[in-house]
Amino acid sequence: MELDMEQWLQQLQKWIHEVEEWVHQQPVEQLYAAFAVLLITFALFGFFRFLRRSKSNTIVLAGLTGSGKTVLYYQLRDGSPHQGTVTSMEPNDDTFVLHSELEKKGKLNPIHLVDVPGHSRLRPKLDEFLPHAAGVIFVVDSLDFLPNCRAATEYLYDILTKAIVVKRRIPILILCNKADKVTAHSKEFIKKQLEKEIDKLRTSRSAISTADLTSEFTLGVLGETFTFSHCRNKVAVAEASGLTGEISQVEQFVRELVKP
Structure with a gap:
Protein backbone atom coordinates (compact mmCIF):
# COMPACT_ATOMS: atom_id res chain seq x y z
CA MET A 1 0.00 0.00 0.00
CA GLU A 2 2.83 2.39 0.90
CA LEU A 3 4.53 1.49 -2.39
CA ASP A 4 1.40 2.27 -4.40
CA MET A 5 1.09 5.64 -2.68
CA GLU A 6 4.73 6.44 -3.39
CA GLN A 7 4.31 5.54 -7.07
CA TRP A 8 1.17 7.69 -7.24
CA LEU A 9 2.99 10.68 -5.74
CA GLN A 10 5.87 10.24 -8.17
CA GLN A 11 3.44 10.15 -11.09
CA LEU A 12 1.68 13.27 -9.78
CA GLN A 13 5.00 15.13 -9.48
CA LYS A 14 5.82 14.08 -13.04
CA TRP A 15 2.50 15.47 -14.34
CA ILE A 16 3.00 18.74 -12.45
CA HIS A 17 6.50 19.08 -13.89
CA GLU A 18 5.20 18.45 -17.44
CA VAL A 19 2.45 21.07 -16.99
CA GLU A 20 5.00 23.61 -15.69
CA GLU A 21 7.24 23.00 -18.70
CA TRP A 22 4.27 23.40 -21.09
CA VAL A 23 3.24 26.69 -19.45
CA HIS A 24 6.78 28.07 -19.69
CA GLN A 25 6.89 27.22 -23.39
CA GLN A 26 3.73 29.19 -24.19
CA PRO A 27 3.81 32.89 -25.15
CA VAL A 28 2.65 35.14 -22.30
CA GLU A 29 -0.03 36.74 -24.50
CA GLN A 30 -1.51 33.34 -25.30
CA LEU A 31 -1.69 32.43 -21.60
CA TYR A 32 -3.44 35.69 -20.79
CA ALA A 33 -5.94 35.12 -23.58
CA ALA A 34 -6.65 31.56 -22.43
CA PHE A 35 -7.15 32.77 -18.86
CA ALA A 36 -9.52 35.52 -20.02
CA VAL A 37 -11.59 33.06 -22.06
CA LEU A 38 -11.78 30.75 -19.06
CA LEU A 39 -13.02 33.58 -16.82
CA ILE A 40 -15.65 34.70 -19.34
CA THR A 41 -16.85 31.12 -19.77
CA PHE A 42 -17.31 30.67 -16.01
CA ALA A 43 -19.04 34.06 -15.73
CA LEU A 44 -21.51 33.29 -18.54
CA PHE A 45 -22.19 29.84 -17.13
CA GLY A 46 -22.98 31.33 -13.71
CA PHE A 47 -25.13 34.08 -15.25
CA PHE A 48 -27.29 31.66 -17.25
CA ARG A 49 -27.66 29.36 -14.24
CA PHE A 50 -28.87 32.37 -12.24
CA LEU A 51 -31.39 33.30 -14.93
CA ARG A 52 -32.79 29.77 -15.06
CA ARG A 53 -33.04 29.65 -11.29
CA SER A 54 -34.66 33.10 -10.94
CA LYS A 55 -37.33 32.67 -13.62
Whole structure:
Protein backbone atom coordinates (compact mmCIF):
# COMPACT_ATOMS: atom_id res chain seq x y z
CA MET A 1 0.00 0.00 0.00
CA GLU A 2 2.83 2.39 0.90
CA LEU A 3 4.53 1.49 -2.39
CA ASP A 4 1.40 2.27 -4.40
CA MET A 5 1.09 5.64 -2.68
CA GLU A 6 4.73 6.44 -3.39
CA GLN A 7 4.31 5.54 -7.07
CA TRP A 8 1.17 7.69 -7.24
CA LEU A 9 2.99 10.68 -5.74
CA GLN A 10 5.87 10.24 -8.17
CA GLN A 11 3.44 10.15 -11.09
CA LEU A 12 1.68 13.27 -9.78
CA GLN A 13 5.00 15.13 -9.48
CA LYS A 14 5.82 14.08 -13.04
CA TRP A 15 2.50 15.47 -14.34
CA ILE A 16 3.00 18.74 -12.45
CA HIS A 17 6.50 19.08 -13.89
CA GLU A 18 5.20 18.45 -17.44
CA VAL A 19 2.45 21.07 -16.99
CA GLU A 20 5.00 23.61 -15.69
CA GLU A 21 7.24 23.00 -18.70
CA TRP A 22 4.27 23.40 -21.09
CA VAL A 23 3.24 26.69 -19.45
CA HIS A 24 6.78 28.07 -19.69
CA GLN A 25 6.89 27.22 -23.39
CA GLN A 26 3.73 29.19 -24.19
CA PRO A 27 3.81 32.89 -25.15
CA VAL A 28 2.65 35.14 -22.30
CA GLU A 29 -0.03 36.74 -24.50
CA GLN A 30 -1.51 33.34 -25.30
CA LEU A 31 -1.69 32.43 -21.60
CA TYR A 32 -3.44 35.69 -20.79
CA ALA A 33 -5.94 35.12 -23.58
CA ALA A 34 -6.65 31.56 -22.43
CA PHE A 35 -7.15 32.77 -18.86
CA ALA A 36 -9.52 35.52 -20.02
CA VAL A 37 -11.59 33.06 -22.06
CA LEU A 38 -11.78 30.75 -19.06
CA LEU A 39 -13.02 33.58 -16.82
CA ILE A 40 -15.65 34.70 -19.34
CA THR A 41 -16.85 31.12 -19.77
CA PHE A 42 -17.31 30.67 -16.01
CA ALA A 43 -19.04 34.06 -15.73
CA LEU A 44 -21.51 33.29 -18.54
CA PHE A 45 -22.19 29.84 -17.13
CA GLY A 46 -22.98 31.33 -13.71
CA PHE A 47 -25.13 34.08 -15.25
CA PHE A 48 -27.29 31.66 -17.25
CA ARG A 49 -27.66 29.36 -14.24
CA PHE A 50 -28.87 32.37 -12.24
CA LEU A 51 -31.39 33.30 -14.93
CA ARG A 52 -32.79 29.77 -15.06
CA ARG A 53 -33.04 29.65 -11.29
CA SER A 54 -34.66 33.10 -10.94
CA LYS A 55 -37.33 32.67 -13.62
CA SER A 56 -40.12 30.96 -11.74
CA ASN A 57 -43.54 30.23 -13.23
CA THR A 58 -45.18 29.25 -9.93
CA ILE A 59 -48.20 31.22 -8.72
CA VAL A 60 -49.68 30.35 -5.31
CA LEU A 61 -53.34 30.79 -4.38
CA ALA A 62 -53.86 31.29 -0.63
CA GLY A 63 -56.71 32.46 1.58
CA LEU A 64 -59.33 31.32 4.04
CA THR A 65 -61.57 28.32 3.44
CA GLY A 66 -64.60 29.35 1.40
CA SER A 67 -62.97 32.38 -0.23
CA GLY A 68 -63.23 30.78 -3.67
CA LYS A 69 -59.63 29.78 -4.39
CA THR A 70 -60.50 26.45 -6.00
CA VAL A 71 -63.12 28.03 -8.29
CA LEU A 72 -60.52 30.54 -9.44
CA TYR A 73 -58.03 27.71 -9.99
CA TYR A 74 -60.44 25.91 -12.33
CA GLN A 75 -61.42 29.12 -14.12
CA LEU A 76 -57.78 29.82 -14.93
CA ARG A 77 -57.13 26.23 -16.00
CA ASP A 78 -60.39 25.16 -17.67
CA GLY A 79 -62.47 28.30 -18.12
CA SER A 80 -65.14 26.74 -15.89
CA PRO A 81 -65.98 27.24 -12.19
CA HIS A 82 -66.56 23.49 -11.73
CA GLN A 83 -69.65 24.19 -9.66
CA GLY A 84 -70.16 21.76 -6.83
CA THR A 85 -66.48 21.60 -5.80
CA VAL A 86 -65.93 21.05 -2.10
CA THR A 87 -63.32 22.45 0.23
CA SER A 88 -59.86 21.27 -0.82
CA MET A 89 -58.01 19.08 1.67
CA GLU A 90 -54.94 18.72 -0.57
CA PRO A 91 -53.28 21.35 -2.78
CA ASN A 92 -54.53 21.55 -6.37
CA ASP A 93 -51.30 21.63 -8.32
CA ASP A 94 -50.94 21.73 -12.10
CA THR A 95 -48.94 23.32 -14.92
CA PHE A 96 -50.89 24.67 -17.89
CA VAL A 97 -51.41 27.49 -20.35
CA LEU A 98 -54.13 29.89 -19.22
CA HIS A 99 -57.46 28.80 -20.68
CA SER A 100 -58.11 32.28 -22.10
CA GLU A 101 -54.89 32.00 -24.14
CA LEU A 102 -55.46 28.56 -25.68
CA GLU A 103 -56.56 30.01 -29.03
CA LYS A 104 -53.64 32.41 -29.26
CA LYS A 105 -51.03 31.63 -31.87
CA GLY A 106 -47.39 31.02 -31.08
CA LYS A 107 -45.65 29.41 -28.15
CA LEU A 108 -47.01 30.37 -24.73
CA ASN A 109 -45.26 29.97 -21.42
CA PRO A 110 -47.33 27.72 -19.09
CA ILE A 111 -47.88 28.64 -15.45
CA HIS A 112 -47.53 26.38 -12.44
CA LEU A 113 -50.58 27.14 -10.28
CA VAL A 114 -50.94 25.86 -6.73
CA ASP A 115 -54.18 26.15 -4.74
CA VAL A 116 -53.25 25.77 -1.05
CA PRO A 117 -56.07 24.60 1.27
CA GLY A 118 -57.33 27.34 3.59
CA HIS A 119 -57.92 25.22 6.67
CA SER A 120 -55.69 26.39 9.51
CA ARG A 121 -54.15 22.95 10.01
CA LEU A 122 -53.27 22.67 6.32
CA ARG A 123 -51.77 26.13 5.82
CA PRO A 124 -48.21 25.00 6.62
CA LYS A 125 -48.26 23.40 3.15
CA LEU A 126 -47.86 26.96 1.86
CA ASP A 127 -44.23 26.90 3.03
CA GLU A 128 -43.49 24.10 0.55
CA PHE A 129 -44.27 26.35 -2.42
CA LEU A 130 -43.20 29.86 -1.35
CA PRO A 131 -39.46 29.30 -2.05
CA HIS A 132 -40.34 28.77 -5.73
CA ALA A 133 -43.19 31.30 -6.03
CA ALA A 134 -43.14 34.10 -8.58
CA GLY A 135 -46.19 35.58 -6.86
CA VAL A 136 -48.97 34.96 -4.34
CA ILE A 137 -52.68 35.60 -4.87
CA PHE A 138 -54.36 36.04 -1.48
CA VAL A 139 -58.08 35.49 -2.02
CA VAL A 140 -60.61 37.31 0.17
CA ASP A 141 -64.37 36.69 0.24
CA SER A 142 -65.67 40.22 -0.35
CA LEU A 143 -69.23 39.09 0.34
CA ASP A 144 -68.61 37.78 3.87
CA PHE A 145 -65.55 39.90 4.52
CA LEU A 146 -66.40 41.51 7.87
CA PRO A 147 -67.12 38.30 9.83
CA ASN A 148 -63.83 36.85 8.55
CA CYS A 149 -61.79 40.05 8.61
CA ARG A 150 -59.73 39.19 11.68
CA ALA A 151 -58.92 35.66 10.53
CA ALA A 152 -58.02 36.84 7.02
CA THR A 153 -55.81 39.58 8.47
CA GLU A 154 -53.89 37.14 10.65
CA TYR A 155 -53.28 34.80 7.72
CA LEU A 156 -52.18 37.65 5.46
CA TYR A 157 -49.96 39.07 8.22
CA ASP A 158 -48.22 35.71 8.59
CA ILE A 159 -47.54 35.60 4.84
CA LEU A 160 -46.26 39.19 4.67
CA THR A 161 -43.83 38.61 7.55
CA LYS A 162 -42.33 35.36 6.28
CA ALA A 163 -38.61 35.68 5.64
CA ILE A 164 -38.83 34.04 2.20
CA VAL A 165 -41.52 36.51 1.10
CA VAL A 166 -39.65 39.57 2.37
CA LYS A 167 -36.17 38.57 1.19
CA ARG A 168 -37.33 37.49 -2.27
CA ARG A 169 -39.78 40.41 -2.45
CA ILE A 170 -42.53 38.12 -3.70
CA PRO A 171 -45.38 40.20 -5.18
CA ILE A 172 -48.78 39.67 -3.56
CA LEU A 173 -52.19 40.31 -5.06
CA ILE A 174 -55.03 40.69 -2.56
CA LEU A 175 -57.94 39.47 -4.64
CA CYS A 176 -61.44 40.48 -3.54
CA ASN A 177 -63.46 37.56 -4.90
CA LYS A 178 -67.26 37.38 -5.44
CA ALA A 179 -67.24 41.06 -6.44
CA ASP A 180 -70.24 40.46 -8.74
CA LYS A 181 -72.59 40.24 -5.75
CA VAL A 182 -74.62 43.37 -4.94
CA THR A 183 -73.76 43.24 -1.23
CA ALA A 184 -70.04 42.61 -1.80
CA HIS A 185 -67.64 45.09 -0.21
CA SER A 186 -65.48 47.18 -2.53
CA LYS A 187 -61.77 46.56 -2.86
CA GLU A 188 -61.10 50.04 -1.44
CA PHE A 189 -63.06 49.21 1.72
CA ILE A 190 -61.37 45.82 2.09
CA LYS A 191 -57.92 47.34 1.59
CA LYS A 192 -58.49 49.97 4.29
CA GLN A 193 -59.91 47.44 6.74
CA LEU A 194 -57.01 45.04 6.23
CA GLU A 195 -54.49 47.85 6.72
CA LYS A 196 -56.29 48.95 9.90
CA GLU A 197 -56.37 45.41 11.29
CA ILE A 198 -52.72 44.75 10.39
CA ASP A 199 -51.79 47.97 12.19
CA LYS A 200 -53.53 46.69 15.34
CA LEU A 201 -52.03 43.24 14.93
CA ARG A 202 -48.44 44.40 14.54
CA THR A 203 -48.80 46.50 17.69
CA SER A 204 -50.10 43.60 19.75
CA ARG A 205 -47.56 41.15 18.34
CA SER A 206 -44.60 43.47 18.85
CA ALA A 207 -45.58 43.70 22.51
CA ILE A 208 -45.07 39.95 22.84
CA SER A 209 -42.37 39.60 20.19
CA THR A 210 -40.31 37.24 22.30
CA ALA A 211 -43.20 34.78 22.35
CA ASP A 212 -44.26 35.35 18.76
CA LEU A 213 -42.70 32.55 16.75
CA THR A 214 -44.71 33.00 13.53
CA SER A 215 -43.59 36.51 12.52
CA GLU A 216 -40.10 36.58 11.07
CA PHE A 217 -40.13 40.26 10.02
CA THR A 218 -41.81 43.38 11.36
CA LEU A 219 -44.25 45.18 9.09
CA GLY A 220 -44.58 48.89 8.50
CA VAL A 221 -42.67 52.00 9.50
CA LEU A 222 -42.09 52.73 13.17
CA GLY A 223 -44.38 55.50 14.40
CA GLU A 224 -46.57 55.51 11.28
CA THR A 225 -49.98 53.98 10.59
CA PHE A 226 -49.53 50.86 8.47
CA THR A 227 -50.26 50.84 4.74
CA PHE A 228 -49.40 48.19 2.17
CA SER A 229 -47.03 50.67 0.52
CA HIS A 230 -44.72 50.12 3.53
CA CYS A 231 -44.12 46.49 2.53
CA ARG A 232 -40.80 45.65 0.92
CA ASN A 233 -42.56 43.55 -1.68
CA LYS A 234 -45.26 44.87 -4.01
CA VAL A 235 -48.81 44.44 -2.67
CA ALA A 236 -51.73 45.17 -5.01
CA VAL A 237 -55.51 44.87 -4.60
CA ALA A 238 -57.94 43.73 -7.30
CA GLU A 239 -61.45 42.36 -7.79
CA ALA A 240 -62.72 39.21 -9.45
CA SER A 241 -65.65 36.85 -9.68
CA GLY A 242 -64.70 33.20 -9.91
CA LEU A 243 -68.22 32.00 -10.63
CA THR A 244 -68.90 34.40 -13.52
CA GLY A 245 -65.38 34.07 -14.94
CA GLU A 246 -64.47 37.74 -14.53
CA ILE A 247 -60.82 37.10 -13.75
CA SER A 248 -59.03 39.49 -16.13
CA GLN A 249 -57.17 41.25 -13.28
CA VAL A 250 -55.96 37.89 -12.01
CA GLU A 251 -54.66 36.92 -15.45
CA GLN A 252 -52.95 40.30 -15.79
CA PHE A 253 -51.16 39.80 -12.46
CA VAL A 254 -50.07 36.31 -13.51
CA ARG A 255 -48.76 37.41 -16.89
CA GLU A 256 -46.80 40.30 -15.41
CA LEU A 257 -44.85 37.71 -13.43
CA VAL A 258 -44.83 34.78 -15.88
CA LYS A 259 -44.21 36.27 -19.30
CA PRO A 260 -46.04 34.71 -22.27
